[in-house]
Every structure is written in C-alpha cells, then in structure tokens.
Amino acid sequence: MNLATKISSLSLSNPTMLASGILGVTRGSLKYAMENGAAACVIKSISLEERTGHHAPNMITFEGGMLNAVGYSNPGVKEAKKEFINLKELPGPVIASIVGKDAEEFAAMAEELLPGEFSAVEMVLSCPHTPGYGTMAGQSSPDITEKITQAVRAKTDLPLFVKLSPDSPGIGQVAKAAEAGGADAITAGNTMGPGMILDVITGQPILDFKMGGVSGAALRPIMVRCIYDIYKSVSIPIIGCGGVINGRDAVEMMMVGASAVQVGTAIHYRGIEVFNKITKEIEDILEQRGDSSIKDIIGFTHKLEE
C-alpha cells in the first residue's frame, strides 16, 4: 500500500501531520510526534515579539472536542530561531507557522524566521481568539488574505500554506484569494467560533479569555464541507485539519479534497501514538475499498459528481 502523499513540493511518508498549536513549542516535542508517526510537524505559531498569551484556563474539553484560547504565547522570532535548530536532522519536514498584525509584519516574519531550517511555511489568518490577529483583525476576508499572502510570497520560495477560518462566509472565495496571492496550498483550517463554556456553579466562563476556538469532533463536519467547497474553487492542494480523530475521519477529509491531514485534539483522546494509529486505520480502509494508493481517494467524492 502506498501511503505517501505530496503537498506542493513537500513529500510526506504518510498523510498525518502535527497541527500547529498542539505541542510544537519545542524542537523536542516535534521529534517526539515524529517518533510516533507524524510525517511532518507544524510548529506552534511565532510572532515578531515574545508573547505570554492569555491567562489560564486556556484549554478545556467538552463532549464534542476542545475549547482553547492560548493567545499565541510564543518566545518571539529571535528566541524561536534558537529553539528550532538542526531541523533537517529530524525524520520528517518541519513547517514554520507565522502570525502577524498586518502584511508588513507577516513579511518581516517570513524574512527573519524562514531562511535555513524550515521546509515550508504556514501563515495563519484565522485565529478566533487573539485581539489584533486572525479573524479578530479581519485577516480572513478575501482582500486581506490576498494582500498578506502576496507579502509573504515576495519574501520566500518555500512552499507556502495559508490557514483559513471555517467561519469565513464563502470560504472558496477566500481560498481563491490565497491562490491568487501565490499560496502553494490551503490549510483548512483553524478552530471555529469562538465558543463559550461556563462553570454553572459560579456562572463564570471557564476560559480566562471567556471565549475560545472550538476544535475536535464538533468541528469536523463543518470542516469537511469547507474542504469540499475549497476543492471546487482552487487547483492548489488542501491540507485538512479539524477534528480528525481516526482513520475514517482522515479518509473522509481526503475524499472531499485534502491531500494530507493535520491532527491535534485527537492526541488527548488517543495519546501521542495517534499518528501511527490513524495511518494504520487509513491503510485498513483503503484495503477494504480495494485502493492501492492514497492518491486514489484524494478528491474521490468529486469524481463521483463528474
């Protein structure tokens, strides 16, 4: 069974990747995820300056998944360059994740962080819970998406992924704008919401930021529809992300158009070994269907409509 896949010029030994914002704070945690089957890892997002993020609680779970408002805690680009060294010695490619307040800051991030170590870059326009960034700064509109993508494109030759919000009305149009700006792939996508969960004894929202992005199973059907829409709108590859817990979920995302999937919340349910488990489950489903390669299922649902 051939489980290898490709996103632009990036080759992956299997379709599972570590999603940004889950582990990924340290080089060691990337190594740990790869030792457990992640074909590639996206680091936790880096901003120009150091950020301590929101106060805790910043991650809680519920029946349908997880709610988080971490607030882009990260050591800033200078410290990040010291943390993420010798990445080519790791068994798989490492993808940088960058955030910024505007196109200029994104361009500065690309220029400073990317040269040397990273195999690709994911730029995030879609965080739902950090003032000044993502959807809270209007970065998920088609116009701004195209403008920021162009600014980063001008600074790097690495494969460039743009991470979109499932809350975008007409996500196909946003993906098109990213493609027009020079993106090599779309990551679909970020958490949705924000949502809220209360402690009903005190009546207080549990997250210190009061609201946070929703990930996990509750997000998955929405993201499957987003990927379905994006596939019809662009010709660049899509990376699925949002509530992939098992092989069935991964195959589902690939059938509507994803070339690979990112995994995050599922680590809570199934341990760090979740990458190996999902890959094995994908293999089982492909065997059951009589497929010989992962490529047979990418966009399969769309082919039924031809």
Added chain:
Amino acid sequence: MENIFKNIEQPISLPIKRVVQENANVKTFYFATSLKSKPGQFVIMWLPRIDEKPFSIAFDEAGELGLSVAKVGHFTEKLFALKDGDLVGIRGPYGTHFSLKNDFKKILLVGGGYGVAPLATLAEEAMKKNIDIDFCNGARSKNFLLFQERLKKLKANVYTTTDDGTAGEVGTVVDTASKLMAENKYDSVYTCGPELMEKKIVGLSHDHHTACQVSIERYMKCGFGICGQCTIDSSGQRMCLEGPIVPGDFALAQEEFGRFHRGASGKKISF
C-alpha cells in the same frame, strides 16, 4: 476504538472546607472530595478571572482532599485571602506518580521546601506496607519546614536540616542524604524540591546504583498533554503526562534537567 468522551477536562467548583496554616508560608486548603490520586500526582486549581495553576496533592484520604500551597505570587496571594465556604475550581488528578514495590524493605525520601508535600503522602503509603523510611526534610529556616509533626507520627526516621541551623542540623538535605546513602542500602530513593537539589540527589542515587524517582516541575497550561508547554529537552516528553514523576536515569538523560526550564512564552530560563 477508545471512548472519546471518557475525560471532560473542566474544573469543578468546590467550597473550601477548612484552611490550616502549616508554616510561615504554607497553608493547606481542604475540600470534601476524594480524587483517588496517587502520591506525586497534581491537580490544577482555578480562581475565576484570576488564573489557574498546578499544585501537588498533599492529602487525599477519608473523603478529604488537601492541597498545601506556598504563597509565591499573584495567584497564591488571592488564594490565601479565601476562607471556609469560598469556591475554588479543581481538575485532576494529573500526571504520573511515585511507586513502591511490594518487596521493598527500606527507602529514602528527600524533600526540600514545599517539595515535602507529595513525599509525605508517599511516606504514608510506604508505612502501610511496613517499609522502613528515612526522610530528609530540609528548608531554609525552622519556620519554613513542612509536615514535621505529620512525619513524626509515621515513625519515619526524620533527618532535619535548615540553612540557618534554627532546626535540625545546619546544611541541606543533600548533606544528610549523601551520608545516609553511604551508610545504608535503599531499595529506592524519592526526591522532590528545588531542581538543583533534585539533580544532586538523582546523581548520588546513580552513583550508588540505587533506583530513584524524581518530580520534575515545568510551566504548564492544559495539564492533559496538548499545549506542549511542559515538554522537556531532550526527549520532548510532557511533564504533565509522562511526568512529573520520572525515573532518575530518565531525568539525567534530559539536556535541560537542572539547567533550564521554559516560561509562559516558551522562552528558556536558566536555573
């Protein structure tokens, strides 16, 4: 397929049942609940609109949970102002625990400062198994020693040290532990306290070819293995999940043990 709804990680608001002043800087907050935790595990306490912080479990028996807290910053100052009946959010227990084997005859526990809290629960478990306990309890001064009475009740051999000699011998737990390890054969050594002290105890255990378990405290946010804030170099393992209690040899193999840790942003901070 695993049951994905097995754990819902949200704090549960509980009223404080009583508060006990343990020493100059430590209070124990008691709650009427049982977590069935094991020695060395921790919980996360939440004060709405203030913050949420991890604390090791000092008592978990007879339907009472006791958390011994040192006043060290903003969160603990707010906590210290609370009284009986006030609500605190609690989630857990989390993490790995200290473990005893049934054939153990004699163990050495080495605690510095409020690191004594999880070791006291271990000592109580060891006493039930009729294991001989040597306990090195150290602090900077008499007023900061924790659980001296509790340990004496256990019939543990308590070796007390203070930096200023106001109680026990002048010196640190490293001095007494070093002597004890030279003179005795222990089935295992257990340590919790300031990391530079821990590193010396782990090193001594290694030199004496004695098994050792150590508690490694790292800045953490989620407590359930997702946020990645507490991952440790070199292994990348999470101290909330694969820790905080780890074998001494694992600790020695970690590049950052006793050298640096990471703060809220992930930036490295030297010890």
